[in-house]
Amino acid sequence: MRRPEGFDIIILVMAVTLTCFGVVMVYSASSVMAAKKYHDGFYFLKRQGIFAAAGFAAMVFTMQLDYHVWKKVAVPLFLSCFFLLILVFIPGIGGAAKGASRWIRLPGFNFQPSELAKVALIIYMAYSLDKRQEKLRNFSTGFFPYLMILGAFIVILLKQHDMGAALTMGTVAITMLFAAGTKPRYILGMGVVALPGVFYLVVSEAYRMRRITAFLDPWKDPTNAGFQIIQSWLALGTGGILGQGLGEGKQKLFYLPEAHTDFILSVCGEELGLVGVLVIASMFLLLVQRSIRVAIAAEDNFGRFLAFGIAVLLGLEAFINMAVVSGMLPTKGLALPFLSYGGSSLIISLTAVGILLNVSSRMKGLPS
Structure with missing residues (x-):
C-alpha cells in the first residue's frame, strides 16, 4: 500500500525542474549552431521538448506502476x-559518430542502448541481490558470478569506445554489491587485479592517451586534444559569480565543442555564473540525498537495492560530468542527467526517477 503522504515530492520537483531548465539551456547552447547547420534555430529545442514530454510520460507511468x-x-x-x-555493431542498424559505435538507428531518433542497460543492470542486481543476499559473503558463489556478468557488459561497451558507460556501470554494480554485504576485501582485491588491465586499456588506444595527456596539461596541445577543456575553462571563468546573462554566452558560438550535450554545464557557468552552477549541483545533491532516504526506508530489500542503485547512478553521472567540465577528470562522453541534449539519456533518467518515486510511495517509515 502507498503511504498517505504519497510520492516524495522533493524528488519529483527536482527531476521536473532540472529537465525544464535543461530544455531552456539546450536552446540557449544550440540555437546559433542549429540555425547554421539545419537552418532552424529551434531544431534542438523542438527535439529536446519532445524527448522531455516522452520522458515525463514514462515517469508518470513508472511512478504509478508497482515496482x-x-x-x-x-x-x-x-x-x-x-x-x-550487440546490435550496434551490425551495419545498417548501428550508428557511429567520432569513432564510437553506440547507437541504434531509428526513424528520426538514435537510441543509445547503454543508457537503458544502466537501469536494466540496477533492476537485475536488485532482484538478484534480494534473492542471493545470504550467498554474497562467499566469493565463488556470491561475488564472482557478478564479476563475470559485469565483465561481459564492460567488454562490449569498450568495443563501442564507451569507456564512460563502462566505468559508470562498473561503479554502480560494485557499490550495490558493497551495500548488499559483499566483503570489502573482495572488492579491494578485484580493484588491485583490475589496475593492470585499466592501465593497458588507456595506453593501448591513442585517443585515450591523448585525453590523459590533455588532462594533465591541456596547454601542450591547445588547438587539438586540450581545446575542449580550455574552452570550457574560458566559459566558466568568463561567467564569474553571476554570469553574463541567459543567452549571452560566447563560447557556445562554435568555440566550445559539444556545448549542448556533454559540456552544457560550461554554458550554464558562463551565462549563470558560479551561483547558477552551485544551484544545479545543490539540486543534484538534494535529489541523491532524498533518493538514499527512500532506499533506507523502502518496505523490502528489493526496493532498497533498487532505490539505492538509481541514487548512485544519477549522482555518479552528475559528478563525473561536472568533474570533466571543470577539468578534475579526463574528458569522456557522459551526459549530465536531465540537462544534456539527448533522448536516450533524458527518457531513461526520467523513467528511473518514476521507479524511484513508486518506491517512495510505499516506504514503511521515514528515517529521522
Missing part, C-alpha cells in the same frame, strides 16, 4: 539489453 513488477522482467530486460548492445 515489484520489475522483479518479473528483470532477467529478460537484462538479456535484451545485452542483445541491443
Whole structure:
C-alpha cells in the first residue's frame, strides 16, 4: 500500500525542474549552431521538448506502476539489453559518430542502448541481490558470478569506445554489491587485479592517451586534444559569480565543442555564473540525498537495492560530468542527467526517477 503522504515530492520537483531548465539551456547552447547547420534555430529545442514530454510520460507511468513488477522482467530486460548492445555493431542498424559505435538507428531518433542497460543492470542486481543476499559473503558463489556478468557488459561497451558507460556501470554494480554485504576485501582485491588491465586499456588506444595527456596539461596541445577543456575553462571563468546573462554566452558560438550535450554545464557557468552552477549541483545533491532516504526506508530489500542503485547512478553521472567540465577528470562522453541534449539519456533518467518515486510511495517509515 502507498503511504498517505504519497510520492516524495522533493524528488519529483527536482527531476521536473532540472529537465525544464535543461530544455531552456539546450536552446540557449544550440540555437546559433542549429540555425547554421539545419537552418532552424529551434531544431534542438523542438527535439529536446519532445524527448522531455516522452520522458515525463514514462515517469508518470513508472511512478504509478508497482515496482515489484520489475522483479518479473528483470532477467529478460537484462538479456535484451545485452542483445541491443550487440546490435550496434551490425551495419545498417548501428550508428557511429567520432569513432564510437553506440547507437541504434531509428526513424528520426538514435537510441543509445547503454543508457537503458544502466537501469536494466540496477533492476537485475536488485532482484538478484534480494534473492542471493545470504550467498554474497562467499566469493565463488556470491561475488564472482557478478564479476563475470559485469565483465561481459564492460567488454562490449569498450568495443563501442564507451569507456564512460563502462566505468559508470562498473561503479554502480560494485557499490550495490558493497551495500548488499559483499566483503570489502573482495572488492579491494578485484580493484588491485583490475589496475593492470585499466592501465593497458588507456595506453593501448591513442585517443585515450591523448585525453590523459590533455588532462594533465591541456596547454601542450591547445588547438587539438586540450581545446575542449580550455574552452570550457574560458566559459566558466568568463561567467564569474553571476554570469553574463541567459543567452549571452560566447563560447557556445562554435568555440566550445559539444556545448549542448556533454559540456552544457560550461554554458550554464558562463551565462549563470558560479551561483547558477552551485544551484544545479545543490539540486543534484538534494535529489541523491532524498533518493538514499527512500532506499533506507523502502518496505523490502528489493526496493532498497533498487532505490539505492538509481541514487548512485544519477549522482555518479552528475559528478563525473561536472568533474570533466571543470577539468578534475579526463574528458569522456557522459551526459549530465536531465540537462544534456539527448533522448536516450533524458527518457531513461526520467523513467528511473518514476521507479524511484513508486518506491517512495510505499516506504514503511521515514528515517529521522
